[in-house]
Amino acid sequence: MMGDIPDDPPRWWQTRWFVAAAALIAIVPLIWPEIPPLVDLPGHMGRYRVQLSLDAAPWLSQWYNFRWSLIGNLGIDLLIIPFAKLFGLELGVKLIIMAIPALTVAGLLWIAREVHGRIPPTALFALPLAYCYPFQFGFANFALSMALALCLFALWLRLGRLRRFRLRAAIFIPASCLLWLCHTFGWGVLGVLAFSAEMIREHDRRKDAGSGHWFASWFRAGLHCIPLSLPILMMILWRSGDHVTGQTTDWFDWHAKTQWLLMVLRDRWLAWDVAGAALLYLLLLKGIRDPAIEYSRNLALSALFLTAVFLLLPRIVFGSAYADMRLAPYVIAIAVIAIRPRRTMSLRHAGVLAMLGLAFFLARMGGTTISYWMFAHDYRTELAALEKLPVGARVVSFVGYGCRNEWRMSRLEHLPALALERKLAYTNDQWSMAGAQLLTARYTIAGGFAHDPSQITTTRWCLREWWRPIGYSMARFPRDAFDYVWLIRTAPFDPSYASDLVPIWRSADGTSALLKVDHTKPAPDIADSELIPKRLLELRDLIRRKRAAEAAAAEKAKAAANPS
Incomplete structure (x- = not known):
């Protein structure tokens, strides 16, 4: 599972200060906007206001029903309670949102460090995915859970490398529950990543002992992942309540899935964003064909497992749309950090790759900063109306x-x-x-x-x-x-x-x-x-007649069943 740690001192992109600097650079686009310009985020902020102000503004309860319940989608809903007390609601939300790309960048680099022994220069190309399309869409709890899942996966790998399995179980039983509470998706992805990593580790261990059978590795990997399984009970409680609604539908829409793969960096400028995605796919192709770089078996298997989940996921899960779209950027990110230089690559060549990766990261962050500045101007213009609203x-x-x-x-x-x-x-x-x-x-x-x-x-x-x-x-x-x-x-x-x-x-x-x-x-x-256009009026009338006929038939059947 682990690459051999070379004896030479770490290069600049493999140091702790670089990881810290990259995490700080990732928050730069969010510094200027007062409200992070993510599509759904203002809607979530309205919900946070209701949950925090029901006692101070009782009229809100006449308009909205707010009820705490155990659901796998409570990340910022819970965090905003202390953050709002300390910083106010808007600044509190902004600080939490700023932490998401920073944690994503740190998590990706940490995983790369644990798997390869040193951060490979190619890993820098994955960092712009901290501002992937699901984050831009404002899936806030989801994005937070994915950032945490990446960091937790890195910790899982580290404790496995150190063979601290009891400590790992003690940490991940509560950690998996908290991650599920943040958002179910993050917990599910952590489970997939951990299982694939354990399969490779067990297979390599058994292969060295002369018994590297994949079925035994699969079984042992499942046993290692038991500390992550407690949220299954929480999921059953959540989805078995009488209040639960929402369908799971729209399976195998290949056209939409292809679009999601092109939109992994979608923000403002189509050519710029698609070119960035194309660069990532070119790098993945080079990982297959270029003799100077290769894929880690650990993360390659993780990427394959996540790809299978992406292909099998419907567009709508439990009434929440874009379920498959949300996973696409993280499949690419894991695949990119799976790539590493072979031992035959010179330090000079590795340095050039790192500089190109850093340039790509800085260019994307610069473009996102400009884009967010423009969106922030739009927000200020429109929010001037609220000065006239009682x-x-x-x-x-x-x-x-x-x-x-x-x-x-x-x-x-x-x-x-x-x-x-x-x-x-x-x-x-x-x-x-x-x-x-x-x-x-x-x-x-x-x-x-x-x-x-x-x-x-x-x-x-x-x-x-x-x-x-x-x-x-x-x-x-x-x-x-x-x-x-x-x-x-x-x-x-x-x-x-x-x-x-x-x-x-x-x-x-x-x-x-x-x-x-x-x-x-x-x-x-x-x-x-x-x-209303005539054809829509005719359709509306047809639907009304059909519903009336169904209601009459149901009433007639009810009367026949109860003649008294």
Whole structure:
């Protein structure tokens, strides 16, 4: 499992100071933005505000149902309790988010050190994946759990190398439970990595003893991983509750999986991000074909196991989307750090590889820093509307979006939640999925505008999406449920749809505005035929008739079964 440690002194990329410097460089893009510009993060911050402020703002309980429960998705939800007391909610969240890429970088380099004996120069190419697409999407608990899983895997390898198996079991029984509590995905990945590492270690040990049978190695590897198994009971408790919802579906979508592999570095600029991914794949190919470098059997097997999981995972697990997409960058990261120079490679050649890897890392961090600075400017522009919003307001928000999946996501999709976070206002962008989140919306009078994705608006009806055109949303949102309308970079719409709304703030370019509902004026009376295409009206009527027929049949069957 271990590479031989050479007698010569470590090179600059193999020192502790380099690992510390790389971890610090990884946080640079997040220093400037007040709110880390990750797509879903503002929505999570709204939930944190509810959990922290139910006693101080009792009206929140009229809008949201918040209930603590044992779920495998509580990482920052738990950490923010002490962090908010020490630093305030926004700074507390920022500090936790800043720790994620730093821990990811440190974990990758530590794993490389444990497996190869020294950090190989090729490992530096994996470091930009600390800002992978799932992190950019704002899967905060997931990204934190993956960063911790990498560090824990490195510790697992170290204790195994030192043959401290009892100490390892004592540490990893509680550590695996805490990791599962952070996010189930991190625990699962740690289990896959640990099992594959133990298979190689057991096989090599038995091979040296003349009995290197793979089945015996597999069995012994499973025994070594028993300290990681306690969260299975926690998983059963979580998924067997009456409150749990969410399907597991959309299997083997090969087109989507191919896209995820191209999007591992997706941020703002398509050519720049795809070129970065292409460089990683070129390096992986060279690991196969170049006689000067090779793959570690340990991490190569880990990468193969993770690849199998990625291929088998559906897109939606327990109602949470993009399950397979989340794993893709970490498959690549493990495969990249599996590569190492052969003994025949000269120190000069290794130094050149390290400089190229460092240049790639610095270039990606520089690009991400610029990108985040631009997103932070967008946030400041839009959040100026909150200065005009009173505390405790009932706000329906509409964010402009396109039917096409644009490479540069606006990062505004859940910005309305900052009205909840800063002004304790009702916003309609919270997820409402029992069993997957601690918070669900209970504001029934808002109807179809109570929760995500009702805040997303488009210029037209989009195929296979629940999003509504801005005109429909403006004409149909329930006026009695809301006092304010927050428009964030929406498309133009017929002014008659807002005849009962009074502008109180507007952005310089006119695409964003805060409007107040004038309850003394009647809501616009717009016919469905003006808002909905004829084919959609016909489909809606067909669905209504089908549901009515099913209800009548069920009532008839019930009456037949109970004639009294």
